[in-house]
Amino acid sequence: MLRVALTGPESTGKTTLSRLLAEHYTTTWAPEYARYYLEQHGPGYTLADLERIARGQLRAEQNAMQAAQLQGRPIIFCDTDLLVIKIWAEHAFGVCPQWILEQIEQQQYDLVLLLNVDLPWEPDPLREHPHHRQYFYDLYLRELREQMSNFAEISGDLTERLEQACFHIDTLLGKTGYWRAPASLRV
Template sequence: MLRVALTGPESTGKTTLSRLLAEHYGTSWAPEYAREYLEARGPRYTLPDLEAIALGQLAAEEAAAARAHRVVFCDTDLLVIKIWSEHAFGHCPEWILERIERQHYDLVLLLNVDLAWEPDPLREHPTHRQHFYNLYHSELSGRVSNFAEISGPPAQRFEQACYLVDELLAASAPPR
């Protein structure tokens, strides 16, 4: 099973693109668990909340992978939890850092901040998106070689992502 993670700052289209890719490839996707968690409990969160969200995200990914066909798309990843934890609390729990090191995605799509901000009660930093994008880019550059930046209007993002996923699927196909 191939795993593709979509990551990046708030309001960059991760959820929409994850859903569209899953529909296009006839497979499943793991929604961002933080949204479900915070909608049920309110927008304020603690470090233990972030740990619960991390566990929920991992469970959502496994559930989506169990239903997937060839590829599963993950709307966010633990890197998001790491960056938010460090921003909000000054550090990230060690078990999350260890899990990030062990976790494998066949492709990570980093979504750029060149889309208009869409207000949402769960979103926090409309003026800091470039700062966060730079953090994601730095983290991925230092640890993951299989990531690509996705930018432009929604249709262009979808085309870029499909091209990369098609390449990934072709590379993983058994030889004829």
């Protein structure tokens, strides 16, 4: 089972791209658990909340993997990853729980798509940092390089992001050719 994580700062299209990739590859995806959690408990959070969110994200990924296995699918997509929680925790509280750091080391993805901040900010009551997206992007990039992760930077409008992501995923799957978004998705 191949696992692809989408990561990066807020308002970069992770959820939309995860959903579109799952549709294109007819497989499952793990939604961002943090959104669900914060919608249930409110936008204020503690370090303990981030630990609960991390556990929820891991469960969402496990559920997506089980569903894909039942369907005989070779790949799943994860709308966010524990790296998001690590960066979030370190920024908000100056520390990340050790078990999350250990889980990040153990839980390698076959491909990580780092979404750039070149999309316009979309206001949302759960988003916090509209003016610090480049700062956070640079943190993600540094972390992925330090982890020596297999990652690709994804930029452009939604159509370009989808085309770039599919190119990298097809390469991962060993497919030849270049997938192009259907006209209905092109902007």
